Amino acid sequence: MNDTLTVARAVAWRSLNNVFKNPAIFLPSLLFPLFFFTAFVGGLSAVANIPGFDFPNGYTAFQFVFVLLQSAAFTGVFTGFGMARDFENGFMRRLMLAAPSRSGIVVGYAISTLIRWLAVASLVTVVALIAHMDVGGDGVDLFGLYVLGLLLNIAGTLWATGVAMRLRTQQAAPVMQMPVFLILFFAPVYVPLGLLKGWIHGVASVNPITALLEAGRGLISGRPELTLAAFAIVAGLVLGFAAWAIRGLRRAEAAG
Amino acid sequence: MSVAAIQIGTLARRAVVRTARQPANVFFPLVFPMLLLAVNSGGLKAETRLPGFPTDSFLAFALAVPFVQGALLATINANVEFARDIQTGFLNRLALTPVRGITLLVGQLGGLVTIALVQAVFYLAVGLAFGVRLESGIGGAALLLALELVIALGFAAMGSWAALRTGSTEAVQSLFPVFFVFLFISSMNIPRNLIETDRFRWVATANPVSYLIESVRALVIEGWNWEAIGLGFAVAGGLSLIGFTLAAHALMRRLERT
Numbered sequence: 001m002n003d004t005l006t007v008a009r010a011v012a013w014r015s016l017n018n019v020f021k022n023p024a025i026f027l028p029s030l031l032f033p034l035f036f037f038t039a040f041v042g043g044l045s046a047v048a049n050i051p052g053f054d055f056p057n058g059y060t061a062f063q064f065v066f067v068l069l070q071s072a073a074f075t076g077v078f079t080g081f082g083m084a085r086d087f088e089n090g091f092m093r094r095l096m097l098a099a100p101s102r103s104g105i106v107v108g109y110a111i112s113t114l115i116r117w118l119a120v121a122s123l124v125t126v127v128a129l130i131a132h133m134d135v136g137g138d139g140v141d142l143f144g145l146y147v148l149g150l151l152l153n154i155a156g157t158l159w160a161t162g163v164a165m166r167l168r169t170q171q172a173a174p175v176m177q178m179p180v181f182l183i184l185f186f187a188p189v190y191v192p193l194g195l196l197k198g199w200i201h202g203v204a205s206v207n208p209i210t211a212l213l214e215a216g217r218g219l220i221s222g223r224p225e226l227t228l229a230a231f232a233i234v235a236g237l238v239l240g241f242a243a244w245a246i247r248g249l250r251r252a253e254a255a256g
Numbered sequence: 257m258s259v260a261a262i263q264i265g266t267l268a269r270r271a272v273v274r275t276a277r278q279p280a281n282v283f284f285p286l287v288f289p290m291l292l293l294a295v296n297s298g299g300l301k302a303e304t305r306l307p308g309f310p311t312d313s314f315l316a317f318a319l320a321v322p323f324v325q326g327a328l329l330a331t332i333n334a335n336v337e338f339a340r341d342i343q344t345g346f347l348n349r350l351a352l353t354p355v356r357g358i359t360l361l362v363g364q365l366g367g368l369v370t371i372a373l374v375q376a377v378f379y380l381a382v383g384l385a386f387g388v389r390l391e392s393g394i395g396g397a398a399l400l401l402a403l404e405l406v407i408a409l410g411f412a413a414m415g416s417w418a419a420l421r422t423g424s425t426e427a428v429q430s431l432f433p434v435f436f437v438f439l440f441i442s443s444m445n446i447p448r449n450l451i452e453t454d455r456f457r458w459v460a461t462a463n464p465v466s467y468l469i470e471s472v473r474a475l476v477i478e479g480w481n482w483e484a485i486g487l488g489f490a491v492a493g494g495l496s497l498i499g500f501t502l503a504a505h506a507l508m509r510r511l512e513r514t
Contacts, residue, residue, distance in 0.1 A: 028433055039440035050302050079323055091395030130417065178291075185295040191302050200298025 080160020084243025158241035165248030271367020289322035335415030372408030413499025
């Protein structure tokens, strides 16, 4: 256990040091959510006038929840890019040789991603508040929203870790990114589920991210709904992707 | 056929073949814009119920976006390869041959534009297969491809400039988020007159990408709206001219250094 923590701390420190000292790595994960937020809130606020749009706290809060969760998942994916880069330049191989506990490597990357996402989430929140976001939920509701994001962030990291460990090349970036992009955008991103029509309604109805978005929107508006279901789903994602990441690690070990 | 034409053809063919040999560079620019189209046309269909929305098909409204996005993706990918040519010394070796600098640039751009055109035909076919009918008819489809050619030339020239100026694949790749941001702060998802936030409407109006999208969109949902079409050609032509001038200048400087 001590070995795992020692390795995790060292890997997390190195990863954070790399990210925060290298704007080319940190800025995309910071700026993309802000641009999504600006584009959706600024450009699509008229969508709130569509008959049947019943979210009580306005379009800014409605989109904030999506952008927050999207940033959580994508920060995890960006960490996967870093791991793939570490495989390509040979650092990961040396790390695996040196680390007394290799699962500490996965834990270390997950910790660094969490801290990285907290920085992104803080900035997105400040920008949303400057944009006069109407928050209906109390402290407990908001805490629940951020914990939901945090768990999704861990799930995203573990997913990308599993891919990076298996493919061990930066060319795997679309494999990490595309499924996350699809599952996020096949949820009710722009309008509530009830306003989606046709095939997208069917897809969104069975998409697990829909429950997360609806729970998040319920929490920010102070009218919690589907909260337990959302936490159960995201806990399932974390457990499932933890197994995926650890098995990936074993494959990377076997590959030498 | 003149020697220059043969050289241009050879270099353009090389740019196309090199892209075609990398499945990720073919698949991603074809599929990603279609996925975004599917997502947006499903998720934002309700937007057509807003008073003043110009069509009752969001798919038709949004079909313009892949044309601009695809041109962007294709040219960035191909220019990354061009930057790799510089990094690996291929350009230096080419400079020792009788190929003139301008021929090299035209060949490279010709290849990129060809790739973008193939993609445009694919997007158009997908749109038609899913029930979009071009208000401007067959002539409009031909003009749309011509417009796509100029748009792709503009992005390709800017990308080539970045490749020649920096000689770095990372620098060219970093252009993608920049262009992507321009796409998202444009009128890609909603007509400018329906944007409620004044500052965002102002930004979308000042953003040249809005005019590229609106010109393609005019051909799809409006017909022969010459003002929108003319603005699109003017913006794309201006971008091409500026990009080509910058790229030619950067090429001359790089060859001088060589």
